[in-house]
Amino acid sequence: MALILELCLIGIASGSIYAIGAMGFVLIYKSSGIFNFAMGEMMMIGAYFLYTGMVIFGLSLYAALPLALLASALLAAGMERWLLRPLLGQPHEVMIMVLFGAGAMLRGIAGMVWGHDILRLPEILPRKPVFIGDILIPGTLFWGFLMMIAIFGGFIVYYRFSRTGVAIRATADDQTTAECMGINIRGMFLFTWVMAGLLATAAGIVGASVNGLSPYLGNVALEVIAVVLLAGLTSIGGTLLAGAIVGVMLTLIGFYLGGAFQQFMPYLLVLLVMIVRPRGLFGTKLVERI
Amino acid sequence: MAGNILEIIDLDVGYAGGITGLAGLSLKVPAGQMVALLGANGAGKSTTLKAISNLLPFEGGRVRRGTIRFEGRDITNIPAYKLSRMGLIHVREGRRVFSTMTVHENLVAASYALGKRAALDLSRRCDDIYRTFPHLERRKNLLAGYLSGGEQQMLAIGRALVGEPKLMLIDEASLGLAPVIAAEIFKVISRINVERGISVLLVEQNAMLALRHSVHGYVLDNGRSVLDGPARDLLHDPMVIERYLGGAGVPKAAERASA
Numbered sequence: 001m002a003l004i005l006e007l008c009l010i011g012i013a014s015g016s017i018y019a020i021g022a023m024g025f026v027l028i029y030k031s032s033g034i035f036n037f038a039m040g041e042m043m044m045i046g047a048y049f050l051y052t053g054m055v056i057f058g059l060s061l062y063a064a065l066p067l068a069l070l071a072s073a074l075l076a077a078g079m080e081r082w083l084l085r086p087l088l089g090q091p092h093e094v095m096i097m098v099l100f101g102a103g104a105m106l107r108g109i110a111g112m113v114w115g116h117d118i119l120r121l122p123e124i125l126p127r128k129p130v131f132i133g134d135i136l137i138p139g140t141l142f143w144g145f146l147m148m149i150a151i152f153g154g155f156i157v158y159y160r161f162s163r164t165g166v167a168i169r170a171t172a173d174d175q176t177t178a179e180c181m182g183i184n185i186r187g188m189f190l191f192t193w194v195m196a197g198l199l200a201t202a203a204g205i206v207g208a209s210v211n212g213l214s215p216y217l218g219n220v221a222l223e224v225i226a227v228v229l230l231a232g233l234t235s236i237g238g239t240l241l242a243g244a245i246v247g248v249m250l251t252l253i254g255f256y257l258g259g260a261f262q263q264f265m266p267y268l269l270v271l272l273v274m275i276v277r278p279r280g281l282f283g284t285k286l287v288e289r290i
Numbered sequence: 291m292a293g294n295i296l297e298i299i300d301l302d303v304g305y306a307g308g309i310t311g312l313a314g315l316s317l318k319v320p321a322g323q324m325v326a327l328l329g330a331n332g333a334g335k336s337t338t339l340k341a342i343s344n345l346l347p348f349e350g351g352r353v354r355r356g357t358i359r360f361e362g363r364d365i366t367n368i369p370a371y372k373l374s375r376m377g378l379i380h381v382r383e384g385r386r387v388f389s390t391m392t393v394h395e396n397l398v399a400a401s402y403a404l405g406k407r408a409a410l411d412l413s414r415r416c417d418d419i420y421r422t423f424p425h426l427e428r429r430k431n432l433l434a435g436y437l438s439g440g441e442q443q444m445l446a447i448g449r450a451l452v453g454e455p456k457l458m459l460i461d462e463a464s465l466g467l468a469p470v471i472a473a474e475i476f477k478v479i480s481r482i483n484v485e486r487g488i489s490v491l492l493v494e495q496n497a498m499l500a501l502r503h504s505v506h507g508y509v510l511d512n513g514r515s516v517l518d519g520p521a522r523d524l525l526h527d528p529m530v531i532e533r534y535l536g537g538a539g540v541p542k543a544a545e546r547a548s549a
Contacts, residue, residue, distance in 0.1 A: 089350075163398060163401070163408075163412075166391070166395050166398045166399050167399060167402060169388070169390065169391055169395070169399075170388050170391065170395075170396075170399035172390075173388040173389065173390050173391060174386055174388060175348075176345060176348050176370075176382070176386075177382055177386040177388070178388075178399065179345075179348075179369075179370045179371045179374075180343065180345070180370060180371075180374055180379065180380045180381075180382060181371075181374060181379075181399055181400040181402055181403055181449065181450075181453070182371050182374040182375050182400070182401075182402035182403030182404070182405065182453055183371055183399065183402045184369075184371045184402075185371070
């Protein structure tokens with residue numbers, strides 16, 4: 001029993017990382033209707049930016065983290081401005097292909113620059129295991145989870161209550177009308193990409209702290225997309241619960257059935273969700289077939 | 291040109307695929323007045339409003355030729371969000387409230403039309419809207435999607451007022467509303483026009499309702515203006531009566547209105 005509880009807690013904690021990535025994904029989808037299939041690679045690159053600052057240039061965390069966030073924000077802004085803006089008005093399939101391509105390029109570039117070996121991030125999150133009663137949780141995962149929850153809460157408050165949050169939601173609700181009300185919707189697209197880039201970096205850094213850093217960290221996108229679809233494409237808040245569900249499921253399956261099952265389970269979950277409940281748990285709109 | 295807040299000269303609009311939207315349209319809106327655009331479906335009424343507020347690019351259309359002047363300035367290439375910050379605000383057809391947001395959040399979103407003044411003026415502007423529409427204040431925390439059609443139209447108009455427009459373009463304000471509610475909406479529009487001196491250019495299916503509240507009317511056909519004149523005269527014009535006011539039964543109502 002204690003073992004199952006332990007696995008569940010570990011699952012919830014790792015699910016929170018997917019949830020933050022998913023939140024960035026949903027943010028972009030809601031504001032501009034674009035499936036950002038490069039989200040996983042944005043997480044991966046963000047973590048490499050931090051690694052570069054801390055390990056290669058020997059900066060402290062407090063210097064390297066802002067720089068990594070800045071670099072990811074610039075990367076996200078560049079992707080919006082130079083990859084997607086020129087395609088405005090093109091069919092969505094084109095944008096999806098371009099983003100797949102961008103993801104593959106980022107993966108390739110990461111391999112060329114930083115190599116394909118699994119690197120260890122410096123110890124940002126304490127590794128010392130945390131005990132809750134008799135249950136043991138790896139330290140990085142525990143503190144990473146707390147960070148993810150703090151970021152999640154902060155973002156939800158911002159999204160719900162700030163004037164910019166209102167403008168993002170207005171743009172998500174009806175782009176043309178938002179523009180009529182004085183909201184610069186192209187500016188909003190750019191802004192949501194930057195926000196998503198920052199969220200991706202936070203999730204990527206925590207993910208890399210837990211599991212190590214390699215160009216294939218971006219494959220976590222599959223879990224992220226499973227979370228997105230389970231939550232329903234349009235639900236920002238739902239990503240947390242959906243993240244926990246996916247995280248618990250993967251941890252239990254990985255433990256009892258082994259890694260082979262764990263690898264294709266996200267696909268199976270996505271498939272089941274699409275068949276049983278295409279709106280996801282909290283979504284409002286029907287997902288367009290892609 | 292003095293006295294015209296809006297002036298359109300010889301405007302051609304085309305859509306993707308070579309479809310013509312407007313062909314040589316000219317019209318004027320005198321400052322502080324209410325002007326109605328009438329015409330059958332597809333005559334180019336909504337296209338005219340979208341050309342003015344620069345929404346055509348959202349639908350694959352563009353101005354091919356001609357000039358649109360707002361307060362004397364050529365605005366043909368100014369993006370829609372900047373136009374609304376200059377005081378030209380479009381109330382779109384179908385109400386288009388942000389249905390997943392509360393009534394109050396709808397007003398907050400619209401404060402972007404105030405540009406940099408928004409931070410200072412937001413609460414004052416919202417109070418002003420709630421004074422004009424007490425009904426909306428009672429529902430300020432309700433999701434806009436749950437409002438009735440009439441309330442949504444009130445919100446759409448109130449939301450535009452947040453931005454302190456000088457000219458409002460109103461597309462089909464009475465569409466899908468019960469006659470009593472439509473009449474109420476037009477009373478509100480008239481009041482806004484008279485009390486606040488906001489100029490109004492409106493597109494309306496219900497020609498009778500529009501002409502009764504307007505000073506001047508244009509009849510559009512095939513993308514150009516085929517007839518225009520004082521609204522009072524149009525209400526008695528045999529061609530207008532036959533085509534847009536529903537034939538013989540209506541003149542009585544028209545007389546009642548002008549009496």
